[in-house]
Amino acid sequence: MIYFDNSATTQALPEVVDTYDQVSKKVWGNPSSLHNFGDQAFQLLEQSRKQIADLLKVHADEIYFTSGGTEGDNWVLKGTAIEKREYGKHLITTSVEHPAIHNSMEQLKQLGYEVTYLPVDDEGRINVNDLKAAIRPDTILVSIMAVNNEIGTIQPLMAAADVLKDYPKIHFHIDAVQGIGKGIQDMVMNDRVDFVTFSGHKFHAPRGTGFIYARRGRRISPLMNGGGQEKNQRSGTENVPAIASMAKALRLLLDKEKTANQTELAIKQRVSAHIANFDKVIIFSKNSDQFAPHILCFAIQGVRGETIVHAFEEHGIYISTTSACSSKKHLASSTLSAMNVPESISTSAVRISLGDQNTVAEADEFIKVFDELYTEFDKLS
Amino acid sequence: MKYTEIMVRYGELSTKGKNRKDFIKQLGKNVRAVLTNYGEVEVKAQRDRLHVDLNGQDDKPVIESLKQVFGIENFYPSIKIAKTMDAIKDTALQMVKEQYSAGKTFKINTRRQDKSFEYHTDQINNMLGDYILENVDGIKVDVKNPDIEIRVEVRMNGAYLSSEKIKGAGGLPVGTGGRASMMLSGGIDSPVAAYMAMKRGVKIDMIHFYSPPYTSEQALAKAKQLTSVLAKYSGGIQFIAVPFTEIQETIKEKVPEGYLMTIQRRMMMRLAAEITKNRHCTGIFNGEALGQVASQTLESMMAINDVTSMPVLRPLISMDKTDIIEISKDINTFDLSVLPFEDCCTIFTPPAPKTRPDLEKSRKFEQYIDVDGLMQRSMAGMQIFDIKPDEDYMNVNADVFAELL
Numbered sequence: 001m002i003y004f005d006n007s008a009t010t011q012a013l014p015e016v017v018d019t020y021d022q023v024s025k026k027v028w029g030n031p032s033s034l035h036n037f038g039d040q041a042f043q044l045l046e047q048s049r050k051q052i053a054d055l056l057k058v059h060a061d062e063i064y065f066t067s068g069g070t071e072g073d074n075w076v077l078k079g080t081a082i083e084k085r086e087y088g089k090h091l092i093t094t095s096v097e098h099p100a101i102h103n104s105m106e107q108l109k110q111l112g113y114e115v116t117y118l119p120v121d122d123e124g125r126i127n128v129n130d131l132k133a134a135i136r137p138d139t140i141l142v143s144i145m146a147v148n149n150e151i152g153t154i155q156p157l158m159a160a161a162d163v164l165k166d167y168p169k170i171h172f173h174i175d176a177v178q179g180i181g182k183g184i185q186d187m188v189m190n191d192r193v194d195f196v197t198f199s200g201h202k203f204h205a206p207r208g209t210g211f212i213y214a215r216r217g218r219r220i221s222p223l224m225n226g227g228g229q230e231k232n233q234r235s236g237t238e239n240v241p242a243i244a245s246m247a248k249a250l251r252l253l254l255d256k257e258k259t260a261n262q263t264e265l266a267i268k269q270r271v272s273a274h275i276a277n278f279d280k281v282i283i284f285s286k287n288s289d290q291f292a293p294h295i296l297c298f299a300i301q302g303v304r305g306e307t308i309v310h311a312f313e314e315h316g317i318y319i320s321t322t323s324a325c326s327s328k329k330h331l332a333s334s335t336l337s338a339m340n341v342p343e344s345i346s347t348s349a350v351r352i353s354l355g356d357q358n359t360v361a362e363a364d365e366f367i368k369v370f371d372e373l374y375t376e377f378d379k380l381s
Numbered sequence: 382m383k384y385t386e387i388m389v390r391y392g393e394l395s396t397k398g399k400n401r402k403d404f405i406k407q408l409g410k411n412v413r414a415v416l417t418n419y420g421e422v423e424v425k426a427q428r429d430r431l432h433v434d435l436n437g438q439d440d441k442p443v444i445e446s447l448k449q450v451f452g453i454e455n456f457y458p459s460i461k462i463a464k465t466m467d468a469i470k471d472t473a474l475q476m477v478k479e480q481y482s483a484g485k486t487f488k489i490n491t492r493r494q495d496k497s498f499e500y501h502t503d504q505i506n507n508m509l510g511d512y513i514l515e516n517v518d519g520i521k522v523d524v525k526n527p528d529i530e531i532r533v534e535v536r537m538n539g540a541y542l543s544s545e546k547i548k549g550a551g552g553l554p555v556g557t558g559g560r561a562s563m564m565l566s567g568g569i570d571s572p573v574a575a576y577m578a579m580k581r582g583v584k585i586d587m588i589h590f591y592s593p594p595y596t597s598e599q600a601l602a603k604a605k606q607l608t609s610v611l612a613k614y615s616g617g618i619q620f621i622a623v624p625f626t627e628i629q630e631t632i633k634e635k636v637p638e639g640y641l642m643t644i645q646r647r648m649m650m651r652l653a654a655e656i657t658k659n660r661h662c663t664g665i666f667n668g669e670a671l672g673q674v675a676s677q678t679l680e681s682m683m684a685i686n687d688v689t690s691m692p693v694l695r696p697l698i699s700m701d702k703t704d705i706i707e708i709s710k711d712i713n714t715f716d717l718s719v720l721p722f723e724d725c726c727t728i729f730t731p732p733a734p735k736t737r738p739d740l741e742k743s744r745k746f747e748q749y750i751d752v753d754g755l756m757q758r759s760m761a762g763m764q765i766f767d768i769k770p771d772e773d774y775m776n777v778n779a780d781v782f783a784e785l786l
Contacts, residue, residue: 035597047782051786244786336486
């Protein structure tokens with residue numbers, strides 16, 4: 001089996017599952033309990049928090065655990081909207097965001113907020129001049145994804161940060177769900193950023209794990225109210241086994257980040273160089289450093305994306321239409337639509353997304369299968 | 382820019398006249414203690430300055446450690462170079478360039494100890510100033526309020542250049558103000574009081590009362606952890622754990638409810654005084670602030686203080702809680718202090734303690750208990766720990782957990 005769908009989810013690593021298992025068996029106290037057994041769980045929770053903070057070079061009190069990327073995105077957006085509603089009701093984001101952002105923004109619109117969606121160019125990238133122009137006195141939040149989940153575009157985060165330096169009161173949020181472990185940490189954790197969303201299952205941690213970074217002194221309203229966990233910011237008994245295993249997964253990820261990125265890039269380059277030779281292939285992900293190393297999005301004209309996915313599946317190769325979240329809804333890719341790619345082409349788009357477990361040999365295997373399938377598809381169209 | 386030494390300027394010492402030597406000697410000792418992990422570093426405490434020779438050691442951790450030593454007004458990380466004008470020019474230019482951005486001004490400030498050096502102070506200032514004006518586009522001189530100040534010292538053994546002035550902790554070197562005990566509960570106030578005692582040069586021993594099984598292991602660990610945080614300011618602190626369970630149980634059984642708190646405090650004070658005397662210390666510090674809780678009214682203090690003639694010092698006496706909290710955050714004790722572990726001051730608290738206890742009644746009710754016997758047994762169970770900076774008492778499982786993570 002070749003698994004090329006790492007942007008959808010990753011396999012929880014055996015050593016990560018082992019931590020989950022051991023903590024579930026041995027340190028299962030409630031971190032809020034006063035007794036020694038609860039305190040042990042509290043210590044492990046805080047040690048996990050510190051490890052994550054150290055890996056990201058931030059303070060432990062700037063890390064808040066969540067259930068994943070969707071919660072993190074929802075929390076920062078709606079939490080800012082509630083917290084800063086007295087100061088303004090204008091929000092800025094891009095037209096290529098994940099549904100967790102897009103749909104939260106749409107919901108906020110219904111509640112009386114105004115949203116500006118920044119357009120993108122033919123590489124799926126915003127222009128910071130558009131950002132500059134969109135800022136108004138009542139703007140309270142700018143939210144930009146680090147790496148596009150469909151085609152891998154890296155957004156100009158440093159340039160956006162530079163623009164926002166002149167507007168210190170605006171919350172600057174980065175959705176880094178696809179950006180962690182891809183060699184752009186300095187860009188994501190830049191001096192101007194206030195909030196960053198992360199999701200555990202994208203880096204070999206169990207599902208239902210995630211965290212946000214929230215800069216000291218920046219406030220958002222909690223969405224989960226209850227027992228006052230996470231300094232009253234996110235109530236709900238902490239999932240200590242999952243959190244500890246996420247802390248471990250993050251360490252393992254960043255340990256091998258460099259070599260993993262090299263391999264991912266080599267696979268991406270080998271595959272894209274090969275498929276570029278075919279007439280009906282259109283490649284959306286470039287090989288420049290403006291694109292993440294792990295995502296390759298392309299279309300075979302005249303063949304529906306779903307057909308391509310299933311054809312590869314027959315050969316034990318797992319790829320995806322452009323995003324797992326929208327693929328079952330038969331929607332055209334929202335990123336490609338925003339790039340003005342005609343629907344006749346965007347419905348033919350598929351995504352290869354790589355992880356640290358993939359190898360260059362798998363690229364060769366993929367190419368072999370691609371050639372066979374292309375001949376078949378040629379007959380179809 | 383890689384610094385080679387740090388020049389330390391003394392604080393209030395200049396006013397100390399004949400005792401000056403002792404102060405300098407003690408400060409040298411304290412600086413050595415906090416830098417003990419950096420083997421290569423050499424500390425020379427001289428009459429007017431203290432010099433920390435880095436000998437290749439990274440300057441950042443040394444600077445961070447120095448910031449916490451009392452008795453230091455400020456310090457200058459500096460670079461030692463050859464005593465030639467060329468070398469001085471080169472280094473000064475490099476220093477300016479590292480800090481310069483458009484619109485910034487500078488000043489050269491030279492001192493010359495080596496009177497045989499070929500140029501005198503004004504000449505050096507002028508030559509260096511000209512050299513920098515020629516080589517840095519757009520820079521201007523401002524002798525009153527410069528953005529960048531380059532300090533040049535021509536000493537006998539070389540030229541020293543510095544430009545960064547770092548504020549020290551102030552106060553007096555710990556150990557020059559005698560030795561006293563500190564009653565440390567684990568709340569917000571007592572660590573701040575301990576900090577302020579040390580700032581005035583007092584070497585302190587921590588006295589902590591604990592009442593197992595009513596108070597937990599974690600509460601004791603928390604008090605030790607607080608001591609470890611405070612030890613950064615003095616190099617090391619002795620921690621005396623005094624068992625208090627039997628005394629509290631006896632008082633609860635024998636003394637009228639309204640006076641429980643007063644008699645408990647009288648016993649604590651008596652024990653603290655005895656321990657302090659036995660250790661040849663000459664005072665007791667505590668974290669009391671007037672009017673904060675029932676035991677901190679003037680009447681209460683009189684009733685409690687009645688048991689000893691030892692000086693009882695209360696650095697926080699007239700401070701507001703908000704100001705105390707601010708200091709505790711600055712010295713990194715706040716987060717520990719607010720951890721929710723009961724200490725022995727909070728167990729057996731009567732619902733309505735007397736805020737104005739009567740001295741005579743306090744003395745009378747105390748006769749219901751065997752003061753001497755209780756004290757003897759408590760002191761017999763006393764344990765003493767040597768606590769060093771940055772030790773971890775809270776997270777006893779850290780190593781086990783590290784393997785999981």
